[in-house]
Amino acid sequence: MSKWFATICTVFLCLVAGAGASLADTYEAIKKRGKIVVGVKADYRPWGYRDPSGELVGLEIDMAKDLADTLAVDLELVPVVGSNRMEFLNQEKIDIIIATMGDNMKRRKVVTMIEPNYYAGGTNIIASKAAGFENWTDLKNQKICGIQGAYYNRRVLQLYKIDLVAFKGVPEAVNALQQGSCVGFVYDNTWIEKTLAEGGEWEAYEMPFETEDPSVWAIGVRHEDADSPFGLMVKGKVADWHRTGWLLEHEQKWGIKRSPFLVEMNEALKTRAK
Amino acid sequence: MEAIWSWFEWLYEAHGVNLSIFYDSLDRDRFFFGLLTTIRLSLICIVASVVIGVVGAWLQTSRFKWTSRLVQGYIQFFRNTPPLVQLYFFFFAIGGVLPKVPDASGHMVPPIGNFTWAAISLSFFAGAFNVEIFRAGIEAVPKSTSEAAEALGYTRLQSYIYIILPLAFRVCLPSLNNNLVNLVKTTTLAYVIAVPELLYVSSQIWSDQFNVREMMNVLLFTYVGLVAVLVFMMHRWEKTLKIPGYGR
Numbered sequence: 395m396s397k398w399f400a401t402i403c404t405v406f407l408c409l410v411a412g413a414g415a416s417l418a419d420t421y422e423a424i425k426k427r428g429k430i431v432v433g434v435k436a437d438y439r440p441w442g443y444r445d446p447s448g449e450l451v452g453l454e455i456d457m458a459k460d461l462a463d464t465l466a467v468d469l470e471l472v473p474v475v476g477s478n479r480m481e482f483l484n485q486e487k488i489d490i491i492i493a494t495m496g497d498n499m500k501r502r503k504v505v506t507m508i509e510p511n512y513y514a515g516g517t518n519i520i521a522s523k524a525a526g527f528e529n530w531t532d533l534k535n536q537k538i539c540g541i542q543g544a545y546y547n548r549r550v551l552q553l554y555k556i557d558l559v560a561f562k563g564v565p566e567a568v569n570a571l572q573q574g575s576c577v578g579f580v581y582d583n584t585w586i587e588k589t590l591a592e593g594g595e596w597e598a599y600e601m602p603f604e605t606e607d608p609s610v611w612a613i614g615v616r617h618e619d620a621d622s623p624f625g626l627m628v629k630g631k632v633a634d635w636h637r638t639g640w641l642l643e644h645e646q647k648w649g650i651k652r653s654p655f656l657v658e659m660n661e662a663l664k665t666r667a668k
Numbered sequence: 669m670e671a672i673w674s675w676f677e678w679l680y681e682a683h684g685v686n687l688s689i690f691y692d693s694l695d696r697d698r699f700f701f702g703l704l705t706t707i708r709l710s711l712i713c714i715v716a717s718v719v720i721g722v723v724g725a726w727l728q729t730s731r732f733k734w735t736s737r738l739v740q741g742y743i744q745f746f747r748n749t750p751p752l753v754q755l756y757f758f759f760f761a762i763g764g765v766l767p768k769v770p771d772a773s774g775h776m777v778p779p780i781g782n783f784t785w786a787a788i789s790l791s792f793f794a795g796a797f798n799v800e801i802f803r804a805g806i807e808a809v810p811k812s813t814s815e816a817a818e819a820l821g822y823t824r825l826q827s828y829i830y831i832i833l834p835l836a837f838r839v840c841l842p843s844l845n846n847n848l849v850n851l852v853k854t855t856t857l858a859y860v861i862a863v864p865e866l867l868y869v870s871s872q873i874w875s876d877q878f879n880v881r882e883m884m885n886v887l888l889f890t891y892v893g894l895v896a897v898l899v900f901m902m903h904r905w906e907k908t909l910k911i912p913g914y915g916r
Contacts (some may be wrong), residue, residue, distance in 0.1 A: 477875050504878050525775060537777075539862075543875035552694060559782070559862040560872065566760075570862070573764040574777045 395495045421617070421624040424432040429468035433488035436473035437564040440588060440648035441494050446624055453648045457512070457613075461490075461631060462638075475563060480504050480581030483598040483616060490628065491614035494582070496545040498609065507612035507627050510636060512662075513584075514655035515548040516605035519587045520571070521578035527602040539555050539567040539576035550580055587651050591592055610655070637663040697874050702869030703890065709787060710852045710894070715749035716791035716852060718844075718868065722800025725884045728803055728830055746796035752857050758789045759861040766882060786858035794851040801847060805840030806832055818823070825871060838909050849895050866890060 424430045434454050442452040443667050450471045462469035479495065482488045483505055497507045498513075508530035519538065521527050533556045540547055540560040550556055559576050561567040564585075571579045572595070583605040590596050613632065619625035635641045636659040645656060676690035678905040689699040724742070727735045736819075746754070761784060768776040811834050817827035856867040866887060 429909055477871055480878070481850075481880060500878060542868075542871055547872065548694070548876045556871075560868075561862050562860060565858075569764070573760075574768050574775070575763070575782065577775050 414469070419622055420619050420622070421622065421627070424465060424467055424624070425491060427467075430458075430462050430465060430468050430490070430582060430588070431470045431472055431488045432461070433472050433474040433479050433482050433493050434458060435475075435493045437475075437646045438494050438495055438585060439585075440650060442473075442492075446613070453493070453644050454648075456634070456644055457492050457617065460635075461492075464627070464631060475543065476541055476545075477562075479612065479631075483614060483632050486616075489615075489624075494611060495614055496547060496609040497612040501545070501614075505614040506617050506625065507614060508625070508632055509612070510629075511610035511612045511655075511661060512632050512635065512641060512652060514613040515582045515584045515611060516608045517580065518583040518586055518601050518603055518605045519578040519580045520563060520589065520599050520601055522598050523600045524598070525577050525602075527578065530603055530606070534579065536575040536578065539579040541581065544581075549607060556580070584650060588649065592648070613637055634659055638645065686877055687876045687886070688730055688873060688879060688883050689883075692877075695877070698864075698867075698869045698872060700815055702864055702866045704852070705783070706855055706864065706865040706894070709781045709783070709858060709863070710856045710898075712787045713790045713851055713911045714795060714848055714898075715796050716787070718793035720791060720795030721802045721844075723879045724795065724799035724832065726825075728799065728902055729806065729828075738842055741797045741798055742768070742792075746793050747800075747830035751793045752860065754793060755786060755857055770849075784864050786855070786861060786863045790851065790854060793854070794847060797847045798844065801840045801843045802836060803842070805836030805838075809835045809841040818835075834909075836912065838906075840867065841902070841906050841909070845899065845906075848896060848902070852895055853891065 399637075410623055434450060435452070436444055436453070440452050442454045445451045450473070455471065458469055458471060472482065472492065474488070474493050479488075479491050479493050480656075481500065483491050483643065485644050491505065494513075494515075495501070497511055498526060501507065509524060510617075519527070519533070524527060533550075533554045533609075535555060535557055536558065537559055538556045540550075540558050542560045542562055544560075547558060547560065548577065551558055558580070559570065561570060564581075567579050567581075570576055584599045590599060590601060614630060615628060636656070639660055642652075642656050642660055645653065673691045673696075676687050680686045680691070681687075688695040708828060713837065724739050725800050730736055730738045749757075763778050763780060763785060766778055766780065769779050771777045813835065814827055814832055817831045855865055859868040859871070860867050862868065870883045875878045877883075
């Protein structure tokens with residue numbers, strides 16, 4: 395009995411000690427491991443999605459690659475969704491989040507948002523032209539598809555009293571929209587613009603409203619990395635991407651509409667560097 | 669009432685225990701609507717799956733070959749596929765090809781909504797198990813009993829309803845109990861087709877409030893409570909059906 399107890403205690407102590415050790419410097423840990431684990435989206439074209447061969451590609455994947463190159467380590471991509479990415483980070487399943495994450499005060503309590511922000515998007519809906527929506531208030535009590543865990547859900551629920559039907563990922567929500575289970579899909583305007591530009595089966599759809607609630611996107615790291623070498627390195631990298639026009643270049647590469655935010659950031663940081 | 673709500677707000681501010689489902693009116697409405705949806709879905713599925721079980725077991729003992737084969741095929745289909753896959757299948761594969769109908773505001777919508785699909789899919793899933801459970805109960809009734817009923821002039825259906833089923837019920841209640849408890853817990857799967865049941869609303873709430881730990885506890889205790897009520901009622905039922913010397 396006492397032997398058992400001792401064993402259990404030892405195991406428990408090891409677990410506690412192990413957890414403590416891994417809380418040390420993320421930079422050291424990544425170097426030692428020889429690889430950085432990045433949480434990315436797998437269903438958000440063109441930021442992070444799977445190409446026909448199943449490979450994860452997109453603008454944010456390029457960012458992750460560039461980060462890994464800078465650190466001279468290998469890159470491991472872990473697909474995350476809105477409702478689990480911050481938990482993954484804090485459970486140390488991933489080292490960093492680059493997954494179209496909107497930056498807000500509530501989230502800042504849970505993870506550290508890297509400044510400068512790397513993008514800005516807003517909320518809009520995609521709906522069939524036949525639905526004839528003109529105003530956000532037209533959505534009252536209408537079934538609108540959405541994504542579980544999106545930051546704007548609460549706002550549109552409270553403001554416009556929509557009947558939100560939230561799915562786990564984009565493919566399910568898009569399918570539900572196309573089969574008519576909901577009359578619109580509330581999502582980020584950048585995705586909607588990109589999707590509508592594809593034409594084809596999307597000809598009959600539109601983005602009927604003014605984009606609302608602009609929100610900046612940020613890379614997320616754990617709180618203890620706020621001022622650690624790793625955190626500072628990522629901050630420098632993002633500033634660099636803005637200053638050198640890397641983000642503008644890649645925005646174009648992935649066919650995203652020129653974002654005023656990126657142009658503004660590029661101007662501001664370029665002049666400051668002089 | 670207001671005092672209770674604000675106590676939870678104090679609890680959050682003073683101790684960091686964020687039970688927003690009590691002090692935040694949006695979260696409160698969402699959560700209790702979710703609780704109601706889970707109860708509604710569970711009740712519908714329990715009744716429907718028991719009916720499917722009783723009818724299925726009756727058809728299985730039928731003299732016609734094809735009816736029992738049909739029931740066998742149904743059992744194999746629903747018992748051999750995961751309930752999660754069934755839900756996806758019904759909602760996305762079947763729901764997508766059904767002809768659309770206009771709703772109250774003139775939008776073209778599928779004739780069957782996600783709640784109904786969940787109710788159908790889960791009832792058939794649990795029903796498949798119930799058929800087998802009832803069959804086990806029926807087979808436990810001595811052959812001589814049904815022969816006696818026949819000798820007294822009962823038709824097959826009459827002897828099934830008045831003699832065999834009441835006896836079989838007592839035998840299969842414990843396993844029926846098990847399956848219905850499982851069914852209540854399986855309703856959480858309806859989350860994947862966006863039925864606003866408990867797990868769905870909780871995930872909405874913890875995504876907004878970041879109170880994952882608190883909501884996980886709330887969820888767990890809510891299900892313990894829900895299942896406890898069901899088990900209590902089933903045990904009461906078992907007691908009222910009791911015949912001395914026959915079953916529990």
